[in-house]
Amino acid sequence: MGRRDSSKVMTTTEAVQQFVHDGDTLIIGNYTESSPLALIFEVMRQKKKRMTLYSQSGNMDAELLVGGNCIDRMFSAFIHKWGGRSGGSMVARYQQSGKLEVEDYTNFTYSAMLAAGASGFSCLPVLPAIMDTDVFKKRSFMGDKKFGVITCPFTGKETPMVPAANPDICLVHVQRADKFGNAQHWGGLGSTVHACLASKKIIVSCEEIVDHEVIRSSPHHTIIPDFRVNAVVEEPWGAHPMDLPGYYSSDLNMLGTFSYYNAMDTGLANWTKEWVYDLPDRTSYLQHYIETYGNQMLERYRAKPYYSAPTNYGIANRSLWDGEGKSTGLNIDFETLEKLIIERGDLVNG
Amino acid sequence: MAKPYTKQELMIITVARQINDGDNCLLGIGLPTIAGAIAKHTKAPGARLMMESGIVDFDPLVPPMHVADACCTEGYAYAIDLFGMFTSITHCGFLDKAVLGVAQIDRFGNLNSSYKQTVDGEPERLTGAGGAPEFISYAKETILTLKGGEFVEKLPYLSSPGYFGGNEEREKTGRYPKGSGPSILISPDAMFKFDKDTKELYLFALAPGVSLDRVKSRIPWDLKVAEKLESFPVPTDEELTFLRRFSPRSCFSSVVAGELSVNAAIKRIADREAFLGKCREANSALGG
Numbered sequence: 001m002g003r004r005d006s007s008k009v010m011t012t013t014e015a016v017q018q019f020v021h022d023g024d025t026l027i028i029g030n031y032t033e034s035s036p037l038a039l040i041f042e043v044m045r046q047k048k049k050r051m052t053l054y055s056q057s058g059n060m061d062a063e064l065l066v067g068g069n070c071i072d073r074m075f076s077a078f079i080h081k082w083g084g085r086s087g088g089s090m091v092a093r094y095q096q097s098g099k100l101e102v103e104d105y106t107n108f109t110y111s112a113m114l115a116a117g118a119s120g121f122s123c124l125p126v127l128p129a130i131m132d133t134d135v136f137k138k139r140s141f142m143g144d145k146k147f148g149v150i151t152c153p154f155t156g157k158e159t160p161m162v163p164a165a166n167p168d169i170c171l172v173h174v175q176r177a178d179k180f181g182n183a184q185h186w187g188g189l190g191s192t193v194h195a196c197l198a199s200k201k202i203i204v205s206c207e208e209i210v211d212h213e214v215i216r217s218s219p220h221h222t223i224i225p226d227f228r229v230n231a232v233v234e235e236p237w238g239a240h241p242m243d244l245p246g247y248y249s250s251d252l253n254m255l256g257t258f259s260y261y262n263a264m265d266t267g268l269a270n271w272t273k274e275w276v277y278d279l280p281d282r283t284s285y286l287q288h289y290i291e292t293y294g295n296q297m298l299e300r301y302r303a304k305p306y307y308s309a310p311t312n313y314g315i316a317n318r319s320l321w322d323g324e325g326k327s328t329g330l331n332i333d334f335e336t337l338e339k340l341i342i343e344r345g346d347l348v349n350g
Numbered sequence: 351m352a353k354p355y356t357k358q359e360l361m362i363i364t365v366a367r368q369i370n371d372g373d374n375c376l377l378g379i380g381l382p383t384i385a386g387a388i389a390k391h392t393k394a395p396g397a398r399l400m401m402e403s404g405i406v407d408f409d410p411l412v413p414p415m416h417v418a419d420a421c422c423t424e425g426y427a428y429a430i431d432l433f434g435m436f437t438s439i440t441h442c443g444f445l446d447k448a449v450l451g452v453a454q455i456d457r458f459g460n461l462n463s464s465y466k467q468t469v470d471g472e473p474e475r476l477t478g479a480g481g482a483p484e485f486i487s488y489a490k491e492t493i494l495t496l497k498g499g500e501f502v503e504k505l506p507y508l509s510s511p512g513y514f515g516g517n518e519e520r521e522k523t524g525r526y527p528k529g530s531g532p533s534i535l536i537s538p539d540a541m542f543k544f545d546k547d548t549k550e551l552y553l554f555a556l557a558p559g560v561s562l563d564r565v566k567s568r569i570p571w572d573l574k575v576a577e578k579l580e581s582f583p584v585p586t587d588e589e590l591t592f593l594r595r596f597s598p599r600s601c602f603s604s605v606v607a608g609e610l611s612v613n614a615a616i617k618r619i620a621d622r623e624a625f626l627g628k629c630r631e632a633n634s635a636l637g638g
Contacts, residue, residue: 031403031418032416033403033418033420057416077479078478078480079475079477079478080416081477096475104464104479105479106484107479108436111431115433127436127487129488129511132508133509133511134464134508135479135509157524187405188404188405189403189432190403194433247420248420249419249420250419256615303420306424306425
């Protein structure tokens, strides 16, 4: 699955140029906690168009990409109403005006489409209660293919099914990764693993690029293996103003501003001009933030450490040869072994 | 003499009283997480609180903003993913209680959080179904909270199954665990249960100072009322103190809480301006 001899590290601009295309089906790998916002800002700056979006949590990710006119169709399980109860959201406004088609699933059925896609199945059973809801009955662009029903070959029961989802490109932000793409994430897992593994291509952005040895000593945190990843970018505060365990909590100051602008029909355009389009990258975004609100404001949201207990992966013996150079099983040294091979082995060349 | 308490505090603590020690309890975002925290720190320290992102058996330190909030990851016992949360925990019968907020509810406990109808009959997007449909379907019991939501005669969209048309309709589908479904609805004004035979919602308790007429005026059908009305519980000082420390703004109405937060933000900005002013003065004094 590809040799592990070259780094996949590149800039956010390069990664988006190379792997995100007009008309692609794009999935946001993170579920409510964290968000690949540095990557999303770049997708907007590069004015990608006519994409289909999978966004489970309908948070800033969906607001920005929809408001940035990148998205024609969207798979959704939930929409955060940024403008409050009366102000609504960009997603709601675009949907209402017919500029955006939305197919509604529940958190579980959305997740199940990705689990199917990540497993190489064409479909997967979902919990039967869904058949009694309008989520099942009312359909948008997926039509007959939104849900199906089969008879279980073993129980004879009617079983609803969802089709597999295999998005073209997944954007995900994680705590750390190595240069090959082994990506580690911890905290609310949501549907992140399935979202990544169901996708054809993956761009990982991370707070820190770490040595490969760090990954090897903590494999329980690896959610995507290197052979599935196409690009790795290092973006400190890459999910700001959203949160990431161990790094920062939600920046309520910035989210408040975002929410305030978003309550107005034209509002988000002003916010994105200032914070997305007029800035070339995340470094200048952070500079602009510090100039506007001060460094203390950013520091208020930095996480204080709470370390996981070290995990002992140690083994009893790292070799079948003991400290004195003797085989633990045969109780002989290496020289004696080679003598024995001559004496007792089924030699083919001597 | 017990502490005085507000209507909002009473509602949250009443919800907290529904959670018992040892419960595996799923919390929706907002009021349910605050109630869960109170329960965990008072009468139910052994409750396993969980959120649908797969943060299981956690101990809320501050109120989360969303169901995977990084503020909830400092110390929790089980990291599962969302798929496993719904299948291995919920569908397999290990979820004792789900505590969920309501946007729209009908008389048989069916819920809508997907699309409202505008006065012109156009669909207007709400948040979407989220996790509620499967939780209310497969949790052994569901506690509903209604703060900003409403009662409607006919739901424009059924997101989450209650008892459908009532009587045995839910059970007859064969799709739901026996005894599952909404068991109680708690609002700031009143508490409701579902009739054990007809499954219709009925009033069984009024909050202090609330009249029956006031509750009825918000319900577009002829509300059934229990023969003997019960009272809301009386919050303990321990519950009130914990709530006030955990989420100070939750003790007020959303209008007053909003006003207090805005004033605090204005003060913070003014302090910063004053600080910058002093820096500028110092700079110019130095000829900078």
